[in-house]
Amino acid sequence: MTSDISSVINVFSKFMDPKFHKKVKDVEEILSLPIFAYKFIDEEVAKVLEEHFDITSIQNIAKLNKEHPFESLINLKFDDDSSEESDELEKIKTILEEIKEKYPNIETHLKKAITISSLVYNIKNGKIQAEKKGQKIIVVGLDNAGKTAILNKFGGRLGITDLAKIKPTKGVSRKHVKTNALDLFIWDFGGQETQRKRYFKDPDKYFLQLDLLLYVIDVQDLDKFDQSFDYFSGILENLVTLEENPYILIFIHKYDPDLRKDPKILLNVEFLQDSLKEIFESYEFDYEIYLTSI
Secondary structure, eight states: OOHHHHHHHHHHGGGBOGGGGGGOOSHHHHHHSOGGGBTTSOHHHHHHHHHHHOOOSHHHHTTSOSSSHHHHHHHHHOOTTOOTTHHHHHHHHHHHHHHHHHOTTHHHHHHHHHHHHHHHHHHHTTSSOOOOOSEEEEEEESTTSSHHHHHHHHHHHHTOHHHHTOOOOSSEEEEEEEOSSOEEEEEEEOOOHHHHHHHHHSGGGTSSSOSEEEEEEETTOGGGHHHHHHHHHHHHHHHHHTTOOOEEEEEEEOOOGGGTTOHHHHHHHHHHHHHHHHHHTTSOOOEEEEEOOO
16 A cells, blocks of 8 residues: 555545445545545435435546535436426425435535545545655745745744745745654645635645644734635634644744734733634634744
8 A cells, every 4th residue: 555545545534434444445435435424424314315316436426526416416307407307406495405404514514525525535536645654744824924924934043945945925825845853744825815715626635634833913913814714714614624623833923023012912912812802712722822023
């Protein structure tokens, strides 16, 4: 078994019913598993998907639209122009509504199954590299929060030239830093709105196999606090969906020496710390909050 395949199976096993663990030796076998191999998919739901939509395996579900799972199921079975099948269409819609009523979390679980299945399918087809040797660190926050400056400072202190020279990011900048003591994969996420939407659209491409998450907030930019909280909460939700549990460091940044006695900045610090602690009350992540400056 290659390290690539082993890596895929190790990640995938987090989502599996334990009774299927020993049945998987390669990616093809993962894709051939029934969808109730996922520990969060009920067998009754799987039976409905098989009977009415011919969804029998993880490979089948990988091809659904994770943003609109129920619509894509209906589109699998019916053409948009088929008027003669209207009675059958209404029957299927009724069945789906009954399933949603009986299993209130079914849409969330289907989206999760599609996300994970798509990831495995893309690995099989060579669209994603699965192997991970070092530690993966992601650096996130809104645009202009100071993420790149923190990486520059971090790189300078460790004598890592590549990090000390990173420029502000549009999209995701990936750096592999390897020294005698470190083997790091550092992903610096651009914070523009269009990029943030992209991360949430395909979370499996960005948030899997994390060891450390650094989140940066500009303490001086009061107008963006709510936006930053929403973004951070969205990241945490995706981590929960992907069953990732990285250690999280929050940097309340631009807390510069000349501002540390400014009453407005001190109020901002208190507000940020209280708000972040409140957000974390809904989760079980380990985290620390630091005040930082350039």
